[in-house]
Amino acid sequence: xxxxxxxxxxxxxxxxxxxxPAAGLPPVLAYGEMARAWGTEQERIxxxxxxxxxxxxxxxxxxxxxxxxxxxxxxxxxRAAGGPVVELGVGTGRIAxxxxxxxxxxxxxxxxxxxLEVCRRRAARMGVEDCLDLRLGDLxxxxxxxxxxxxxxxxxxxLHLPTDADRxxxxxxxxxxxxxxxxxxxxxxxxxxxxxxxxNGRWLEREPEIYERADWDANARSFTLRVRGPAAETxxxxxxxxxxxxxxxxxxxxxxxxxxxxxxxxxxxxxxxxTIWVSRRxxx
Ligand SMILES: C[S@@+](CC[C@H](N)C(=O)[O-])C[C@H]1O[C@@H](n2cnc3c(N)ncnc32)[C@H](O)[C@@H]1O
Numbered sequence: 001x002x003x004x005x006x007x008x009x010x011x012x013x014x015x016x017x018x019x020x021p022a023a024g025l026p027p028v029l030a031y032g033e034m035a036r037a038w039g040t041e042q043e044r045i046x047x048x049x050x051x052x053x054x055x056x057x058x059x060x061x062x063x064x065x066x067x068x069x070x071x072x073x074x075x076x077x078x079r080a081a082g083g084p085v086v087e088l089g090v091g092t093g094r095i096a097x098x099x100x101x102x103x104x105x106x107x108x109x110x111x112x113x114x115x116l117e118v119c120r121r122r123a124a125r126m127g128v129e130d131c132l133d134l135r136l137g138d139l140x141x142x143x144x145x146x147x148x149x150x151x152x153x154x155x156x157x158x159l160h161l162p163t164d165a166d167r168x169x170x171x172x173x174x175x176x177x178x179x180x181x182x183x184x185x186x187x188x189x190x191x192x193x194x195x196x197x198x199x200n201g202r203w204l205e206r207e208p209e210i211y212e213r214a215d216w217d218a219n220a221r222s223f224t225l226r227v228r229g230p231a232a233e234t235x236x237x238x239x240x241x242x243x244x245x246x247x248x249x250x251x252x253x254x255x256x257x258x259x260x261x262x263x264x265x266x267x268x269x270x271x272x273x274x275t276i277w278v279s280r281r282x283x284x
Contacts, residue, residue, distance in 0.1 A: 003268040025138035052236035053091070057114035059229040060092050063210050066084075067155070070187065071098055073276070074154055077185050078104045086177050088139035089157030093119035093132070100131035107133045109142045125140035140169045145177040153186035159238040162222070164249065167241065171253040180284035181258075184255060187264075190240045191216065195273065219242075243275045255279035 056063065074095045078085050083104035090096045090108025092115055099227040100106050100123065110116050116134045123129040137143040139153065152173050161167045174184050179275075196216045203213045209230050216223040241249075244262065250257050261276040262269040269275050 002204045005051055006055055051112035051115070052234045053110075053112035054114040055232050055234045056227055056229065056267055057092065057112060057118045059120065059210065059227070059232050060115065061094070062207055063093065063212075063227060063229065065156075067094070070154055070276075071095060073266075074152055075099055075102060075187070077150060077152065077278075078102065078106075081148075083150070083181065084148050086142070086144055086148055086151045088142060088151065088153040088174065089155070089160070090119060090134065091115050091155070091157075093122050095131060095152065097122055097126060097128060100128040101126060103131065105131050105133070107134050107135065107148075109137045109139055109140050109143055109144065111136070123228045139240055140166060140173055142173055142177065144177055147182065150180055151182070151184045153184075156188050156215045158186060158188050159240055160236070162237065162239045164241070164245070167246075167249050171249055171255070175254050175281055178281040180281055183258070183278060183280045184274070185278050187274060188240065188244055188246060189273045189275070190221075193218070209237050225265065243269065246275065246277060250277065250279050254281065256282050 013136045013173045024057060043087055048238060051062075053060065071094070076247065078099040079102060081104075083099075084107060085096075085099055087096050087099075087106060088107070088109050090106075090110045091112075092147060093100075093108065096106045096108045096119065108116070108119065110119075113136055114137060119132070120129065124134045135143050139157065153174065154169050154171075158167065158170065161170055173187075178184060185239060200212050200216050206212050211228045213226045214223050214229075215226075222237060224235055225238055226235045227233060245258065247257055251254045257277065257279045259266070259276075259278040261267060261278070262272050266276075
């Protein structure tokens, strides 16, 4: 579990300007509007107001600095789809910003207001804010009404789903966002027993002065992940399920599985901790 949540150096990617607001998708609510909407539409939006990512939003990019291997993969998927793209669990834009910089509009959904704030700041610095439409919401009930040709859920965000019922709800929601033939691409992991044994209950320095610790419950297939930096810390509950179960859930929720890769270079899955799923809503 030593390569857990960790974003990239998007600043190293080629710079391009955005191509305007996310075409064909409803506009993002400004923060004031969002706050007003909360009062009346809390039930519809269904956001947990206390995301465990809020306290570490400013730490997230440093914490995840060394995770770069998936950026080109998701960018390639976005280029092939042509956009617009919906990213569920968009975070600080580790994946969304390179896609936006390639001129492909992105609608990003996240339940952490602070992560979205960081993402918005980074987008402004890069000059791609016109290509990014950020929405506070739960990925099980994404606040997006239209359909598109590509939905992404990178970097193991589905580990935030505690039960099969949540996974099913999330997959059904992702499917509803797709037009017929549209693709849904995500990655998850399931820890190996030796990984659990090696890391359980130990503080590991992931990046200078940034520590993380996993307390595993292999029977329940869940763990508590703690992250501690110089000025912030958090704890979050995560859960995993097996590749076989992911395939079954995808098929039961109406997806056609096109590929299950073992890594972002598209090598076939042959065992291991990571799975990268490419599926599609069947053409009409
Ligand atoms: C591991 S981070 C991934 C962020 C980004 N996709 C990346 O690749 O760096 C997981 C993200 O999912 C968000 N998240 C967790 N549970 C969520 C939920 N139920 N609905 C929406 N977002 C959620 C978190 O706030 C966090 O930003």
